[in-house]
Amino acid sequence: MATDLTDAEAIVLGIADESDMIHVRQAIRQVAQRAGLGLVDQTKIITAGSELARNILVHATGSRGTVRVERVRERGRQGVRVTFLDKGPGIPDVERALADGYSTTRSLGLGLPGARRLSDEMTITSAAGTGTTVVIVKWTR
Amino acid sequence: MTEIIPILRIGETLLISLQGELDDATVLRIEEQLTREVARTCATGTLIDVSGLTIVDSFIARVLTRIAGMIRLLGSHAVIVGIQPAVAITLVELGVPMGHLNTALNAEQGMALLRRLRDDGDRSD
Numbered sequence: 170m171a172t173d174l175t176d177a178e179a180i181v182l183g184i185a186d187e188s189d190m191i192h193v194r195q196a197i198r199q200v201a202q203r204a205g206l207g208l209v210d211q212t213k214i215i216t217a218g219s220e221l222a223r224n225i226l227v228h229a230t231g232s233r234g235t236v237r238v239e240r241v242r243e244r245g246r247q248g249v250r251v252t253f254l255d256k257g258p259g260i261p262d263v264e265r266a267l268a269d270g271y272s273t274t275r276s277l278g279l280g281l282p283g284a285r286r287l288s289d290e291m292t293i294t295s296a297a298g299t300g301t302t303v304v305i306v307k308w309t310r
Numbered sequence: 311m312t313e314i315i316p317i318l319r320i321g322e323t324l325l326i327s328l329q330g331e332l333d334d335a336t337v338l339r340i341e342e343q344l345t346r347e348v349a350r351t352c353a354t355g356t357l358i359d360v361s362g363l364t365i366v367d368s369f370i371a372r373v374l375t376r377i378a379g380m381i382r383l384l385g386s387h388a389v390i391v392g393i394q395p396a397v398a399i400t401l402v403e404l405g406v407p408m409g410h411l412n413t414a415l416n417a418e419q420g421m422a423l424l425r426r427l428r429d430d431g432d433r434s435d
Binding site: 187188190191194195208209211212213215216219220223269279280282283286287 | 331333334335364365366367368369394395396397399400403404405406
């Protein structure tokens with residue numbers, strides 16, 4: 170069976186300034202706990218979410234974005250899925266943005282590649298000028 | 311999130327305990343506050359206790375390494391203690407370079423490490 174959304178439990182938050190990052194972390198923690206993720210996996214997905222939320226604050230200036238946190242089920246296992254949406258400048262070269270150390274700002278360039286390592290699944294949809302959608306999933310073991 | 315984080319002074323050592331959810335502004339304020347306090351008190355060592363942090367992302371990690379570097383430049387030592395196991399696993403996977411930091415399991419071992427760092431410094435003087 171395909172992934173079954175548990176829409177009623179989805180948490181949707183705006184990402185407009187730094188204080189929202191704390192809300193994003195708390196929302197992911199709440200849903201990850203409800204999905205039954207262990208402490209290490211919770212920590213990983215919250216940290217990945219923190220990196221992606223900061224990416225929106227740093228890159229999608231002006232428009233900013235939203236995050237949706239939901240519990241998902243697939244083949245008897247549960248997980249947490251976090252979807253980041255922004256209408257920023259987009260990522261012209263996703264492959265390059267996923268390489269360690271690549272940064273257009275003065276950061277360490279660990280945001281996207283780090284978030285990918287910490288997640289079980291990550292998909293990026295982006296085009297210059299239309300914004301970016303990043304989806305990460307972490308499953309129970 | 312804008313509460314003041316106390317910096318304790320025990321002899322020549324400063325102790326700061328980071329807890330809960332830190333936003334970026336708070337992390338930057340701690341950096342400034344702590345560096346200033348080391349210079350003001352001429353502390354020979356600083357323990358940064360992070361056992362109360364359940365999340366350390368690349369930004370927080372970067373500022374922590376920056377704080378340690380600044381304290382080093384002031385001629386003092388910083389030791390980061392109490393990194394949670396889940397946080398350590400996450401930081402390694404995230405790829406944050408923190409290997410050059412002085413770290414210890416807990417405050418007691420951190421104090422012992424500071425003593426050794428001080429002694430080594432005295433000997434090379």
